[in-house]
Amino acid sequence: MLQEKASAVTDDYMTRVQSTDGAPLAPDPSHLGLPTAPITPSGNESDQTIESIKVALHERELWKKFHEAGTEMIITKAGRRMFPSYKVKVTGMNPKTKYILLTDIIPADDHRYKFCDNKWMVAGKAEPAMPGRLYVHPDSPATGAHWMRQLVSFQKLKLTNNHLDPFGHIILNSMHKYQPRLHIVKADENNAFGSKNTAYCTHVFHETAFISVTSYQNHKITQLKIENNPFAKGFRGSEEGELRVSRLQGKDYPVISKSMVRQRLISSHGHLGGKLGAGVLTGHPQVLSSYQYDAGIPLSNSDHQDALSSPFPQSRDPGLLYHCFKHRDNTMHLDLGCKRPYLETSAGVSEEHYFRSASSYESPLLSHPYCSDTIGSREACMYGGMETEPASGTGDADELNPPPPLNCNVWASMQPYPRYSVQTVDSVTYQPFTAHFPNAATVAPGVPHPSVSIASRPQPNLGVYNPASVQQALPIVPHSSSSSSSSSSPTVPGLRDRTLYSRKSGSPLRPHRDFSAYPSQSTMSIREASYQYQMGLSSTGTHWTDS
């Protein structure tokens, strides 16, 4: 099923970078600035490191509560944070190896939804996908020790429906279903964001899937948000207050008091726990799945049954999905169609592989409970270090490179996604990505770049940041249409011009933010600053490779 991507690179690369539809993604490596000479895989160790990385979703139970009710995330023009926020606990990293952690949010299917009769229903075909933007954790790159020391939080990630958003927020369409993903990329010592033979892995927690909205549709979600989000405490109020709110909302649903909500949560939690437990115990494997996007619309490939009784028309396996380039050819297809099950168990998935990399995520109930309380207290520390000083006070403060400044001149064209595919498998996905991208221009020709947003405070004294490296670091590569794979290496005309990053010799890759093109950004607060590396969304294809 998988096919070589950059056939001319190296055998090693060839065996790892493959498209999901069998079409070469980048027939001409020179377009990507890839070395034509064989790359000596120094990567056995790194691969093993990547493979051993485990990620646990923080506050998973809370996510499950929302998922059961049908998670909704408000998107606004100015950008809105996610709640629950995306936080993970990472283990299994090589303490001394540097990694880049980033997230992106991809369409979960190709449908547009509407909330009708107190449930989500398919309302038509999805609109063209928004520019693919990536949110790079502000601490990136940092050593494994740093990432494992505390909870890794992406709480400052913001969602927007502004297609021209200049702040680097992740752009989404309202009333569409999305799936956040976490990518862990091994960074080379000399090239923070890209190096040859570097591997990456992708983690997907299905309970984090959500439907983007401009205003909450499901009152259950509203209540959950109010109950759990500190910033919404003002709406908790008394029973009378709740009655008032419900009345004012003009909803035709029964008023649910705070206490009722609390009780409901408790009961639902138990119910959910039972379901999940059953699902896990019955061996719902982390399913390998794949789906393709055509013009920004994911195409369903197969049917799956959701283990959770999520209000979503079609939900996925409750467990974590692993994107792994080691998936087999008998990769299962992920059906994104609302009328079909989302996941499908793959008999072909190696049990060994599955359990090794997925079991711990699949069921915290079974093996890996995450100590949110313990690690949660560290979050502030991590962010503090990120926004003020790099891991000050820690033994490896010097391990962190200061967050690069953002250059906002790099914007993606508003082209719809060309066809691309995404595979989710039962294990960690990791893929070597070549470095040697002298500059963005080298990569641009054949590789549309999703934007990369680094939510950290821009710092002076920056070198240059090479978006190409980031792009390479991600499993997102242009995926030619099934019919014209390699030859069709999509191009992003404007990318070269937009890309203002270049690598400064001898210095770590750091972006330089340039807001000149966006006057409105002058009013942007420092806190709001984020680095945006736009990869033409378009582009985009998420490409899962096999090593």
Next chain:
DNA sequence: TCCCCTGGCACATTTGAATCGC
């Protein structure tokens, strides 16, 4: 008319500077 989106509002938390005391 319905659905969706926008902007302003009130309320709460977070953040950082200013102040104070030791």
Next chain:
DNA sequence: AGCGATTCAAATGTGCCAGGGG
């Protein structure tokens, strides 16, 4: 003068809601 604790105001994050547009 230096450090830590406390205070306070501004910034920021929420959901609510009226109004507008398609």
